[in-house]
Amino acid sequence: MKNTHILNGDALFAKFPSSIPGEKIIFRECLVDGPVDFDSFEGLILGRSEYLAKTYPGAQEKPYIPHVSEELEKIMTCSDSDRIYCWFEADLFCQVNLWYSIFLLDDHEGEIALVLPEMTLENGFADLNEDELLEAYRNPRLLSKNERSILSRLWILFQKKKPEEAKRLAWTLETELPFLTPAVQAWEESMPKGDYPGKPKAELKAIAEKLETDEFKYIFREFQRRHPIYGYGDLITRRLWEEVQKENSDN
Numbered sequence: 001m002k003n004t005h006i007l008n009g010d011a012l013f014a015k016f017p018s019s020i021p022g023e024k025i026i027f028r029e030c031l032v033d034g035p036v037d038f039d040s041f042e043g044l045i046l047g048r049s050e051y052l053a054k055t056y057p058g059a060q061e062k063p064y065i066p067h068v069s070e071e072l073e074k075i076m077t078c079s080d081s082d083r084i085y086c087w088f089e090a091d092l093f094c095q096v097n098l099w100y101s102i103f104l105l106d107d108h109e110g111e112i113a114l115v116l117p118e119m120t121l122e123n124g125f126a127d128l129n130e131d132e133l134l135e136a137y138r139n140p141r142l143l144s145k146n147e148r149s150i151l152s153r154l155w156i157l158f159q160k161k162k163p164e165e166a167k168r169l170a171w172t173l174e175t176e177l178p179f180l181t182p183a184v185q186a187w188e189e190s191m192p193k194g195d196y197p198g199k200p201k202a203e204l205k206a207i208a209e210k211l212e213t214d215e216f217k218y219i220f221r222e223f224q225r226r227h228p229i230y231g232y233g234d235l236i237t238r239r240l241w242e243e244v245q246k247e248n249s250d251n
Contacts, residue, residue, distance in 0.1 A: 001110070004082045006075060006101050008094050012087060012125045020137050022085070025075060028068040032096045032187075033236050037159045041076070041104075045069045056235055075101055080109035085140055087115045089124045090179035091231025092186045099155035102148055112148060113140035116179070122228045147176060154184070163188035186229045197247070203227060204241050205248075216241055 003022025007013050013026050034051040038044040049064035060067070078084060084105060088098040098114075105112060115136050117124050128136065143151070150169055157166040163184060170180035189199040196202065200223075207222045208214060220237050232240075 002079070002082050003085060004078050005085045005087060008088045008097065008125065015125075015130075015133070017130050017133050017137075020134065023074075026071050027088075027097050027101065028071055029097060029100075030093065030233075030236065031100055031158075032093045032231075033239075037161075041072075045072070055239065059235055072104065075104045078105065078108060078110075082108075082110050084108065084110065084112045085115050085137070086112065087125065087136075089117060089231065090183065091124075091229055092183045092190075093231030093233075093236075095180070095183040096155075096158055096187075099151050099158060102143075102151040103155040105148070106152055111142060113142045115140045122225070144176075147173060154180070158187065161191070163191065182229055186227075190230070197244070200227070200230060200232070200237075201240050201244050204237070205244050208241075208244075214245070 003020075004025065005016070005020070005022050006025045006027055007016065008027055010026055010028065013024060016024060029048065030052075031048075034055065035047055036044065038047050045065065049069070052060065052064060086098055086101055088094040088101075102112070117128060117136060125133070150173055153169060154166055157163070157169070166184045167181065167188065170177075170184045173180055186199075192198045192201075203226065204219060204223060207219050207226070211218055211222060213219065216238055219241060220234055223232075223237060
């Protein structure tokens with residue numbers, strides 16, 4: 001049996017202990033941001049590539065195809081004899097990527113384990129040293145068939161923008177996977193409703209007013225402190241903040 005590690009990004013890959021055996025797959029997507037409701041893997045790759053290139057021009061050092069897409073393809077081609085370790089955190093950004101990873105592994109007959117850092121949302125793998133990463137590897141959470149099925153279903157509900165159904169599903173695993181409900185709740189709150197722009201935008205606006213500044217670095221730092229559940233990096237948060245500013249100027 002071979003180990004395969006799905007890592008939540010290049011930052012973890014860069015510090016991943018060499019003593020941990022197995023192949024490494026780097027999940028470089030940010031599926032929480034932008035369109036995801038595509039009918040096929042190929043459609044998702046093309047749609048996501050176009051969206052990210054248009055929305056964040058110049059942000060990608062390497063083209064989506066193959067830099068991102070090939071890593072996703074590797075997930076689908078894992079052997080049933082592989083033991084899969086999914087290294088993801090509890091915030092919404094990571095959870096959506098985890099749901100999609102499990103969805104891609106729907107037909108996997110082997111074991112799938114979750115490696116989740118035992119830290120606050122504000123921290124994560126970035127704050128673990130080598131010994132702590134090794135300890136996390138030695139103590140994964142083996143996912144049952146039912147848990148895998150629910151995680152995969154959460155991806156489909158995320159695609160279809162059905163947070164109410166997702167909340168009911170997450171609640172069935174409240175004891176086993178208690179981080180699911182807060183992530184789904186954060187997703188629902190982030191969705192615009194009527195004149196309400198969604199909680200992230202509303203909070204960015206409130207923070208700017210509270211701090212009496214339009215300077216992004218201060219707003220971003222406070223947003224991360226208040227709302228680590230979203231797991232947004234500076235690119236997503238800056239896009240949202242620029243949209244807030246544009247909406248304010250248009251009114």
